[in-house]
Amino acid sequence: MSQAGTQATALTRRFGTVHATALNMINMMGIGPFITIPLLMSALGGPQAMLGWIVALALVLADGMVWSELGAALPGSGGSFRYLVEAYGPARYGRLVGFLFIWQFILSGPLEIASGYIGFAKYTGYIWTGLDARGALAIAAAVGVVNVALLYRRITSVAAITVSLWVGTLLTMAAVVATGALHFDPRRAFDFPPHSFGFSLGFLVGLGAASRIGVYDYLGYYNVCYIGDEVREPGRVIPRSILISTITVAAIYIAVNLSVIGVVPWREFVPAHERPASDFVVSVFMQRIYGPKVAAWFTLLILWTAFSSVFALLLGYSRIPYAAATEGYFFKAFARVHPTEHFPHVSLVVLGAIAIVCSTFSLGAVIDALLVTRIVVQFIGQVGAVALLRRRRPDLPRPYRIWLYPLPLGIAL
Secondary structure, three states, X not given: OOHHHHHHHOXXXXXXXXXXXXXXXXXXOOOHHHHHHHHHHHHHOOHHHHHHHHHHHHHHHHHHHHHHHHHHHOOOEOOHHHHHHHHHHXXXXXXXHHHHHHHHHHHHHHHHHHHHHHHHHHHHHHHXXXXXXXXXXXXXXXXXXXXXXXXXXXXXXXXHHHHHHHHHHHHHHXXXXXXXXXXXXXXXXXXXXXXXXXXXXHHHHHHHHHHHHXXXXXXXXXXXXXXXXXXXXXXXXXXXXXXXXXXXHHHHHHHHHHHHHOOOOHHHOOOHHHOHHHHHHHHHHHHHHHOHHXXXXXXXXXXXXXXXXXXXXXXXXXXXXXXXXXXXXXXXXXXXXXXXXXXXXXXXXXXXXXXXXXXXXXXXXXXXXXHHHHHHHHHHHHHHHHHHHHHHOOOOOOOOOOOOOOHHHHHHO
């Protein structure tokens, strides 16, 4: 038996539809919308920036179909790495594409996790009013250490932790939406500046910037694909969890955005880099309605949500260097599985450490670097992978096939 096969059997298939959907959603719904609403609004200078959510959703749904077909046809740990190598040929370009992917991922994966650590530290600043830059860095590092410690266990325990974190995340989002609905002021929410929809070059550039923020916030809809060896009935569970999580999170994001700007005038946190309130705008939102004490307690729920996201990210991403190592594309040490707990412990610890280092950069720099490195090799490469596999491997079992193929491929590009 190959090393890859031996390692695969060392993992336990524990994640069902509920676990997989929870994993995707807590990844997607972490601190993202709470820290990027001001950035999104700043991109177009007003509520019209919410169009960025819609454009991003169209892109994400199309790309989600790409992930679903690949994940259902080639379930296994590693996700994109496995798909790219198989599609482009292990003996041909697949080795080059796999090499490029794993090395860009060593940067982009920890960058995404680090954005959650940065957001956690920003919202801590609402409770700890005297928090300075050094204190924020220390908090981000501490969260990173706790994250690794909680994931340093077998997948059976991790699945239970995932669902509990998911429940906390849903409660946080529900509280924001319910509060916003009860105190919603449409005149405040739809206070469009003059010439909001001019459709000029400047508008299109701003819409592109808002859509980029939207795509960042949706990232994670595919997280279950990285732990395919630990998913029950992956051909059914993976596509279903991707679709459910994407549609649900999109509705929640739009509701949260409307809730906030229906209470807190958007001009108070736009432009984001000039307004201190932009660091914890949802806490300010709760303070306006319930006062500072309730807002402080609610900020703890936001921190719970932030931690849920980085927990899901590190869980999924730690399986990628592991998968690459088992196939001989990365250092052998990353293929090691814990002898008693049965999880890739070396990969987990190394990625966790790099993420802590990346949390020393600014949020804007982290998001931009993340998207550039992720799109070029991974997302575009996977669109090509679907087309290549359909042509070269027509016999490959495909429990899920992309709807309206090949139209979604063009949209995803």
